[in-house]
Amino acid sequence: MGLTRRDFLKASAAAAAFAATGAAVLKPKLVEAADSGIKWGKAPCRFCGTGCGVLVGVKDGRIVATKGDPAAPVNRGLNCIKGYFLSKILYGKDRLTKPLIRKGDKMVEASWEEAMTLIAGKFKEAIEKHGPDSVAIYGSGQWTVFEGYAASKLFKGGIGTNNVEPNARLCMASAVTGFMTTFASDEPMGVYDDLDIGDTYFLWGANMAECHPVLFSRMIDNRLKNPNVKIIDFGTRRTRTSQMADQYIKFAPQTDLALLNAIAHVIVKEKLYDENFIKKHVVFKKGKTNIGNGLEDKFKFADDPKPMTFDEYKDFLKEYTPEYASRLSGVPAEKIVEMARLYADKKRKVNSLWTMGFNQHTRGTWVNNLVYNVHLLTGKICRPGENPMSLTGQPSACGTAREVGTFTHRLPADMVVTNPEHRAIAAKIWGIDVKKIPEKPTYNAIEMFRALDRGDIKVVWTQVTNPFQSLPNLNRFRKGARKGDGRFVIVSDMYPTKSTEVADVILPSASWVEKEGVFGNAERRTQQWYKMVEPPGEARNDLTQTIDLARRLGHGNLFPYKYVEKEIWEEYRQFTVGGKDLAPYEAYTKARGLRWPVVNGKETLYRYAEGYDPYVKAGEGIKFYKNKKDDGRAVIWARPYEPAAEAPDKSYPFWLCTGRVLEHWHTGTMTGRVPELKRAYPAAVCEMHPDDAKKLGIKNLQKVKISSRRGTIILPVDLNGRGKAEKGNIFVAFFDETKLINELCIDAYCPISGEPDYKKCAVKVEKA
Amino acid sequence: MPISGIVLTCLAAKVDDVALRLAAFDGVEVHGVMPDGQIVAVVEADTVQGEVDIVSQLHDVEDVITVRLAYHNFEDV
Numbered sequence: 001m002g003l004t005r006r007d008f009l010k011a012s013a014a015a016a017a018f019a020a021t022g023a024a025v026l027k028p029k030l031v032e033a034a035d036s037g038i039k040w041g042k043a044p045c046r047f048c049g050t051g052c053g054v055l056v057g058v059k060d061g062r063i064v065a066t067k068g069d070p071a072a073p074v075n076r077g078l079n080c081i082k083g084y085f086l087s088k089i090l091y092g093k094d095r096l097t098k099p100l101i102r103k104g105d106k107m108v109e110a111s112w113e114e115a116m117t118l119i120a121g122k123f124k125e126a127i128e129k130h131g132p133d134s135v136a137i138y139g140s141g142q143w144t145v146f147e148g149y150a151a152s153k154l155f156k157g158g159i160g161t162n163n164v165e166p167n168a169r170l171c172m173a174s175a176v177t178g179f180m181t182t183f184a185s186d187e188p189m190g191v192y193d194d195l196d197i198g199d200t201y202f203l204w205g206a207n208m209a210e211c212h213p214v215l216f217s218r219m220i221d222n223r224l225k226n227p228n229v230k231i232i233d234f235g236t237r238r239t240r241t242s243q244m245a246d247q248y249i250k251f252a253p254q255t256d257l258a259l260l261n262a263i264a265h266v267i268v269k270e271k272l273y274d275e276n277f278i279k280k281h282v283v284f285k286k287g288k289t290n291i292g293n294g295l296e297d298k299f300k301f302a303d304d305p306k307p308m309t310f311d312e313y314k315d316f317l318k319e320y321t322p323e324y325a326s327r328l329s330g331v332p333a334e335k336i337v338e339m340a341r342l343y344a345d346k347k348r349k350v351n352s353l354w355t356m357g358f359n360q361h362t363r364g365t366w367v368n369n370l371v372y373n374v375h376l377l378t379g380k381i382c383r384p385g386e387n388p389m390s391l392t393g394q395p396s397a398c399g400t401a402r403e404v405g406t407f408t409h410r411l412p413a414d415m416v417v418t419n420p421e422h423r424a425i426a427a428k429i430w431g432i433d434v435k436k437i438p439e440k441p442t443y444n445a446i447e448m449f450r451a452l453d454r455g456d457i458k459v460v461w462t463q464v465t466n467p468f469q470s471l472p473n474l475n476r477f478r479k480g481a482r483k484g485d486g487r488f489v490i491v492s493d494m495y496p497t498k499s500t501e502v503a504d505v506i507l508p509s510a511s512w513v514e515k516e517g518v519f520g521n522a523e524r525r526t527q528q529w530y531k532m533v534e535p536p537g538e539a540r541n542d543l544t545q546t547i548d549l550a551r552r553l554g555h556g557n558l559f560p561y562k563y564v565e566k567e568i569w570e571e572y573r574q575f576t577v578g579g580k581d582l583a584p585y586e587a588y589t590k591a592r593g594l595r596w597p598v599v600n601g602k603e604t605l606y607r608y609a610e611g612y613d614p615y616v617k618a619g620e621g622i623k624f625y626k627n628k629k630d631d632g633r634a635v636i637w638a639r640p641y642e643p644a645a646e647a648p649d650k651s652y653p654f655w656l657c658t659g660r661v662l663e664h665w666h667t668g669t670m671t672g673r674v675p676e677l678k679r680a681y682p683a684a685v686c687e688m689h690p691d692d693a694k695k696l697g698i699k700n701l702q703k704v705k706i707s708s709r710r711g712t713i714i715l716p717v718d719l720n721g722r723g724k725a726e727k728g729n730i731f732v733a734f735f736d737e738t739k740l741i742n743e744l745c746i747d748a749y750c751p752i753s754g755e756p757d758y759k760k761c762a763v764k765v766e767k768a
Numbered sequence: 769m770p771i772s773g774i775v776l777t778c779l780a781a782k783v784d785d786v787a788l789r790l791a792a793f794d795g796v797e798v799h800g801v802m803p804d805g806q807i808v809a810v811v812e813a814d815t816v817q818g819e820v821d822i823v824s825q826l827h828d829v830e831d832v833i834t835v836r837l838a839y840h841n842f843e844d845v
């Protein structure tokens with residue numbers, strides 16, 4: 001009996017799986033036959049910030065297969081379940097293929113020329129009448145490096161406004177300000193290798209099993225080989241991660257601040273700290289307290305750091321006894337002591353991991369500072385297998401939003417607009433008059449959309465993101481966008497979304513391997529890919545769209561490139577020399593990503609550590625050299641517990657927490673297109689504790705009305721779901737565009753980072 | 769019909785039991801059982817939806833710790 005193509009494909013599927021386990025490939029001839037006619041190219045995954053490597057198979061101009069890239073160090077040949085849908089996200093039936101212009105209530109097909117002429121006209125009109133700060137661009141951590149760079153250069157260096165923000169403000173900003181205030185440089189010292197070689201993992205409000213499955217699997221693989229490995233899940237909700245953890249420790253929302261201070265309290269009281277490390281590498285500081293929640297329009301905050309001594313810091317900690325933290329958090333005092341001892345155990349390699357639980361927090365910067373405090377007190381940092389690591393949610397939140405610096409206050413590579421030297425460097429590289437770059441930041445993301453609502457911003461262009469589903473207090477912003485009076489909203493996307501609903505012009509975009517790109521992941525790994533297939537219809541790269549606008553506004557001279565991507569890269573790279581050090585473009589076309597700083601062709605595993613980081617001199621051991629003003633030391637911050645912006649009360653007795661589920665990614669623009677994923681997790685549900693449901697007389701799957709002071713939504717209750725809410729808490733995922741849970745969320749934000757708190761607001765639940 | 773190659777992990781001591789449980793699924797062929805707790809399987813279904821349904825169920829099989837995807841071909845879908 002002859003072999004069919006099906007047999008070849010089966011052999012190929014098995015071979016790839018065998019290879020990923022480390023076993024030899026069986027039947028290599030069959031695999032070869034299966035590959036005939038398929039051209040393979042490398043790319044990072046399009047979804048989360050893990051940055052898994054994917055091999056994309058193209059036949060007759062269409063993607064027909066994908067493989068986990070066996071050469072990719074992040075995922076070593078294996079992808080998570082979302083890997084099933086990587087290519088399908090490009091082939092949804094309702095892909096946008098033509099520009100659309102609003103004519104009354106209808107969106108009407110138009111040519112690119114017509115659409116871009118209209119857009120350029122609106123930009124010119126707003127700038128002329130209201131000044132450059134009346135126009136804005138809002139992008140994302142899914143922008144390629146080139147797209148983010150071009151947007152920043154056009155708006156800051158051409159139009160002359162700092163109205164540039166990414167949706168990363170809603171997800172990573174507190175991690176950034178945490179890094180900046182503690183180490184004076186963004187992004188982690190550790191790498192994913194720590195998941196393989198550490199033995200103690202504290203997860204803080206991070207559901208890694210569902211949201212970073214490949215990284216979670218690396219940690220679990222480590223535990224399978226090493227029974228000494230412990231995983232501690234501190235959370236406000238029981239998840240798939242909690243089930244796999246050695247201990248799940250539930251705590252009341254917002255009390256992570258008190259818990260981390262109590263852990264530090266025990267470490268100090270029992271003298272478990274590393275005195276030598278502290279003497280050499282640490283300074284102590286305190287900042288302002290009672291700093292507000294950013295609820296008022298045009299909220300402003302500037303911290304006022306003051307030095308303190310170790311003894312003064314010890315005094316600050318006195319109040320945070322395990323008993324006090326226990327009263328606030330509900331965690332037993334003895335458990336807090338046990339955890340502090342585990343953190344400080346000299347025989348253990350300890351890591352902390354977190355995502356949105358810390359970052360989407362009205363004290364997000366503080367709680368990031370506090371987890372660093374514990375690592376700095378114990379000296380468990382900058383060493384293989386023991387580091388604090390902030391995980392990211394988007395594929396290039398680090399590479400684009402953070403490294404290119406597509407925030408209102410930022411310039412590329414950790415530089416800021418408020419610093420005249422930084423502006424001068426940027427102006428020189430960009431070949432512009434330094435006066436063109438405004439010295440004052442304008443609006444963070446929330447303030448940007450508040451400004452659109454007020455009418456201070458007239459024209460806003462969003463690319464690769466869906467703010468009119470993802471912003472908190474959504475009703476205000478959706479209404480604001482359609483208030484008229486000169487407001488004009490442009491949305492570039494690949495599919496219709498809740499944001500295209502409020503748009504005046506919709507531009508169809510190319511996505512992922514329909515264009516050339518670079519993303520940067522959470523472990524400083526920069527990854528490049530080439531265009532592999534054509535975008536559908538008239539869809540275009542966002543980069544091309546931005547440069548088209550630049551030309552029409554008379555800023556074409558800023559983009560004089562022939563091989564646009566490569567030349568942008570080499571220009572951008574100049575910003576990074578002597579700091580974040582990115583490699584020449586060619587290096588990335590071959591490698592499965594490189595972790596910066598890349599000096600003399602060598603990537604860096606551990607930042608600030610001798611023998612790893614090229615900027616640490618022989619004999620220094622560890623040097624936080626980026627923090628020049630504190631003599632190369634990191635900062636331990638005295639940051640108190642302060643309550644949430646809105647806590648449950650008699651009228652609104654439940655905490656509402658929002659988040660993601662395994663099957664869907666963010667607002668579901670891509671994953672919602674895949675019927676299989678829709679079926680696996682078709683619609684949002686309200687996770688609730690069975691005791692709470694019983695009290696309210698609510699049965700499983702019965703519909704409930706959930707209301708906050710800002711909005712109301714009706715959802716079925718899920719008492720047996722994958723995630724289990726704790727008493728007094730409910731959880732709703734935010735992917736479902738037919739149930740906009742963010743209408744209920746409060747637009748309170750961390751005064752230092754500007755990141756809103758999607759994890760805590762007060763709601764009531766009634767039978768619908 | 770789409771085809772995928774997957775790798776499951778479980779405790780080494782449970783690997784044979786888990787492999788037997790997997791083999792009972794329609795559309796799942798166990799191709800390899802590693803002594804360290806890894807299992808290689810090929811999943812087939814009429815549609816990608818069918819594949820995902822199977823893989824979602826595999827997540828819930830007793831003693832299965834992780835399920836990951838190595839290869840996916842859907843050229844005739």
